[in-house]
Amino acid sequence: MKRREFLAGTGALLVQPGHLHAQGKPRRMGFLGLWADDPTRDPIHAAWLSGxxxxxxxxxxxxxxxYRYAPDRLPALAAELVGLTPDVLVAPGPLAVQVLKSVTSTIPIVFVAVADPLGLGLVQSLARPGGNITGVATMVPDDFGAKRLEILRELVPSASKIAILINPNNPMHRLNFGEFLARTAQRLGVTLLTVEATAPDELDVGFASAAAQHADAVLDMGDSLTFFQAPRVVALAAKYHLPTSYLFRRCADLGGLIVYGPDFVDLYRRATGYVDKILRGAKPADLPVEQPTKFALVINLKTAKALGLTVPPSLLVRADHVIE
Known part of the structure; x- marks a missing residue:
């Protein structure tokens, strides 16, 4: 090959990094989840692939x-993925990343939608994670859950008992469900009830328990169970005539009353940036944990009407989306 042709070809490769990826050996990624949904119906998965x-x-x-999914077999599936020696592991949610952390300290791990990675001991600091783990958190100030409770009470001002739907297997629920909610409830004059669900069938028991305890409303703390079982959760709220606040936008689209939470589509798209940087040679220890920058308040007026609720103008004016 002539020297001029060689230099021209080398220059073309240098300005086309995507070409290098396409022509080189394929990289391998492991994805450990609790539940799976049809990707064609899941905007979060679509955003992930698009990113x-x-x-x-x-x-x-x-x-x-x-891909590996199974809430009751996470340790075995995590070990299986690590045994494949992938270039990077992805963990949506706190339980998945904790399990992966227990089986590898060398393979890079990117987490998505972990409320408090610092509180769980996943990273040394948000700015300098250290170790082999980094990602996108949903961490916001401690009063985020309290704000959700305030918004729900504003929508249902007569509520004196509010049931908090938690998943005891979710380490973030154990970490964050506590003082800040209790203080807000006391200030609002609200009694908090706790109902639990770790599996789909237990959601039915949880809502039945909330109704039996005469709850006036439900606050779904939100995790992968209630995300993937959103149709069931929304249907149960309607069945028991319980105004319910959700964390995920899809719940409002399915008929849920109100949603306030981070934009998870944006979080997953941003998480692909970590995967890209790691596959190009970056170290997780040097990649700062990012926090959510987009939040949405979504109100379903049709559901409010069915529940006999009048949405206060103060809430309507703050809503990012109103479903009529």
Missing amino acids: LREKGWIEGKNLLVE
């Missing part, structure tokens, strides 16, 4: 992805 494509990573071509 990877925008950065030059095409699943099945230059990126091989090993």
